[in-house]
Amino acid sequence: MSRIILASASPRRKELLEQIGVEFEICPAKGEEIITKTIPSEVVEELSSQKAMEIAELITQYDSEHRDITTPTDIMVIGADTVVAYENQILGKPKDEEDARRMLSLLSGNTHSVYTGVTVVLIDKNGRAGKITFHEKTDVVMYPMSDKQIRDYIATGESADKAGSYAIQGKCAIHIREIKGDYNNVVGLPVARLYQELISLGIDIYLW
Amino acid sequence: MSRIILASASPRRKELLEQIGVEFEICPAKGEEIITKTIPSEVVEELSSQKAMEIAELITQYDSEHRDITTPTDIMVIGADTVVAYENQILGKPKDEEDARRMLSLLSGNTHSVYTGVTVVLIDKNGRAGKITFHEKTDVVMYPMSDKQIRDYIATGESADKAGSYAIQGKCAIHIREIKGDYNNVVGLPVARLYQELISLGIDIYLW
Numbered sequence: 001m002s003r004i005i006l007a008s009a010s011p012r013r014k015e016l017l018e019q020i021g022v023e024f025e026i027c028p029a030k031g032e033e034i035i036t037k038t039i040p041s042e043v044v045e046e047l048s049s050q051k052a053m054e055i056a057e058l059i060t061q062y063d064s065e066h067r068d069i070t071t072p073t074d075i076m077v078i079g080a081d082t083v084v085a086y087e088n089q090i091l092g093k094p095k096d097e098e099d100a101r102r103m104l105s106l107l108s109g110n111t112h113s114v115y116t117g118v119t120v121v122l123i124d125k126n127g128r129a130g131k132i133t134f135h136e137k138t139d140v141v142m143y144p145m146s147d148k149q150i151r152d153y154i155a156t157g158e159s160a161d162k163a164g165s166y167a168i169q170g171k172c173a174i175h176i177r178e179i180k181g182d183y184n185n186v187v188g189l190p191v192a193r194l195y196q197e198l199i200s201l202g203i204d205i206y207l208w
Numbered sequence: 209m210s211r212i213i214l215a216s217a218s219p220r221r222k223e224l225l226e227q228i229g230v231e232f233e234i235c236p237a238k239g240e241e242i243i244t245k246t247i248p249s250e251v252v253e254e255l256s257s258q259k260a261m262e263i264a265e266l267i268t269q270y271d272s273e274h275r276d277i278t279t280p281t282d283i284m285v286i287g288a289d290t291v292v293a294y295e296n297q298i299l300g301k302p303k304d305e306e307d308a309r310r311m312l313s314l315l316s317g318n319t320h321s322v323y324t325g326v327t328v329v330l331i332d333k334n335g336r337a338g339k340i341t342f343h344e345k346t347d348v349v350m351y352p353m354s355d356k357q358i359r360d361y362i363a364t365g366e367s368a369d370k371a372g373s374y375a376i377q378g379k380c381a382i383h384i385r386e387i388k389g390d391y392n393n394v395v396g397l398p399v400a401r402l403y404q405e406l407i408s409l410g411i412d413i414y415l416w
Contacts, residue, residue, distance in 0.1 A: 020382050021364075138386075143404055152414075156229070173392060174228050174403035178346075183391040184381060195382035196351055 002074035002208055007055040012169065012188040013080060020191050022205055029054040029079060040085040041135045044117025049133050052079030052119040060123060072125035076208065079119045082188050084164025086112040091164045100154050100165035107164065108175075109144035113137055114164070114186045118194055122203075134197060136190040138181030140168070145175055210282035210416055215263040220377065220396040221288060228399050230413055237262040237287060248293040249343045252325030257341050260287030260327040268331060280333035284416065287327045290396050292372025294320040299372045308362050308373035315372065316383075317352035321345055322372070322394045326402055330411075342405060344398040346389030348376070353383055 006013060009028035017024050029051035037043045056077045063070045084091040086106050094100035106112075117135040145153070153172060159165040166172040168179075168186045182190045198205050214221060217236035225232050237259035245251045264285045271278045292299040294314050302308035314320075325343040353361070361380060367373040374380040376387075376394045390398045406413050 016381075019378065021379050143400065168391075170227065171229050173224075174400050176390070176400050178389045179391060180388045181386045182384070183376075183387060192351065192382050192384050 001071060002076070004076045004078065004205070004208065005055060005059065007051045007077055007079040010080075010188050012167075016184055016187060016189045016191050017078075020195070024078075027055050027058070033081075040083055040088075040090055040113070040115045041117070041137065043090065044081045044083055044115045045119070045133050045135050046117070047081035048079040048117035048119040048135075049131070050079070051081065052077045052121045052131070055079070056121040056123060056129070060127070074125055074208070075121075075123045076205075077121040077123075078194070079121075080116055080189050082114065082116040082163050082185075084112055084114050086110065093161055093163055094159055094165045097154050097159070100159040101150055103165040104145060104150045104153065104159070107140075107142050107166070108150065109142060111139055111141045112164070113139050114181075116185045116188060116190055118190065120194070120198070132197060132201070134193065136182055136185040136193050138179055138183070138185045140179050140186060141177040143175050143177045149175070209279060210284070212284045212413070212416065213263060213267065213286065215259045215285055215287040218288075218396050220375075224392055224395060224397045224399050225286075228403070232286075235263050235267070241289075248291055248298055248321070248323045249325070249345065251298065252289045252291055252323045253327070253341050253343050254325070255289035256287040256325035256327040256343075257339075258287070259289065260285045260329045260339075263287070264329040264331060264337070268335070282333055282416070283329075283331045284413075285329040285331075286402070287329075288324055288397050290322065290324040290371050290393075292320055292322050294318065301369055301371055302367055302373045305362050305367070308367040309358055311373040312353060312358045312361065312367070315348075315350050315374070316358065317350060319347055319349045320372070321347050322389075324393045324396060324398055326398065328402070328406070340405060340409070342401065344390055344393040344401050346387055346391070346393045348387050348394060349385040351383050351385050357383065 004024040006024050006026050007029045031054045033047050037046050091103050115137050119133040122130045156171050158167045158170045184191050212232040214232050214234050215237045239262045241255050245254050299311050323345050327341040330338045364379050366375045366378045392399050
């Protein structure tokens with residue numbers, strides 16, 4: 001018996017795992033995000049690791065405390081974190097609409113990068129643990145947006161909880177000229193890279 | 209009063225117009241596709257034009273024959289056609305599973321291009337007509353696929369009705385290393401370019 005656990009509350013990440021046909025559970029990490037890095041690729045790797053580790057520890061602790069009712073199980077925990085970076089400046093989720101307007105004005109007509117860090121923690125039924133962490137980068141080129149287009153986009157409400165204040169898979173699609181890299185990485189989870197990394201470790205996520 | 213009509217039965221194109229929040233009707237073109245070109249970009253432009261023109265003529269004919277019950281209306285008809293091209297060879301929809309296997313073997317580990325042609329026919333309530341046609345190209349890099357991975361993918365059933373025998377927005381996502389260009393163009397409708405082309409003509413598709 002084995003369990004795949006997504007350590008994220010993001011509906012986009014859930015949809016991506018569903019899209020590729022993986023069976024999994026969701027157990028969102030809630031711990032405080034502690035950032036000790038400044039380079040975007042390192043920040044997302046660090047945060048993805050914190051999320052995956054938090055949930056892996058929670059589950060192994062629960063299982064060890066309930067040995068009488070739990071069955072030894074192989075566990076895979078997937079943590080992920082996404083940031084938008086423009087000219088070495090990390091753009092997280094906007095504080096308010098004014099902050100969203102500021103971010104979209106920066107991105108308008110320019111190229112920015114989206115980084116998603118992913119950590120997979122594997123714990124086999126004998127308690128042996130392994131961990132891989134990687135990140136994927138995608139460049140995104142936006143068409144110029146007028147002040148009215150930015151206002152109209154923020155009015156859709158999509159900006160509120162998104163890194164960089166936009167959702168490529170939502171109504172912002174009309175403002176994206178092109179990308180270079182993995183699209184799903186911008187949505188929030190590079191499922192191709194995740195699948196390929198696991199294959200290279202001899203793990204088929206569909207048979208696991 | 210105005211109507212936007214999508215001249216395509218593709219559920220992907222429908223979803224993309226819904227994603228960007230446009231209100232539209234669907235009236236799929238059914239005419240025989242007559243290809244006089246060989247260059248991918250010209251083929252998709254030609255076919256998109258045939259589809260949009262077929263439906264535009266159907267609607268204007270119906271309206272003129274039913275002047276007593278129809279109200280003069282501004283009409284926008286959107287036609288689109290997508291092909292996959294690898295080394296100047298156009299890959300359409302597969303004839304059968306063997307054909308799908310052949311196509312995916314060509315694409316495995318390589319870079320191919322996806323072309324979508326779009327034609328917009330505009331007919332105002334006085335019967336004056338205008339037409340724009342353009343195409344968008346996206347390069348797609350696939351990870352190498354083993355024979356088993358190709359067989360497993362074809363077994364999902366996704367290959368059957370897709371140009372190039374795959375769906376980037378489906379389970380094939382795990383085999384896509386990166387793209388360069390517009391993702392939605394690969395899905396089947398470059399909604400960003402469509403929006404921007406109309407804006408450059410002074411048409412806001414949301415207010416039209």
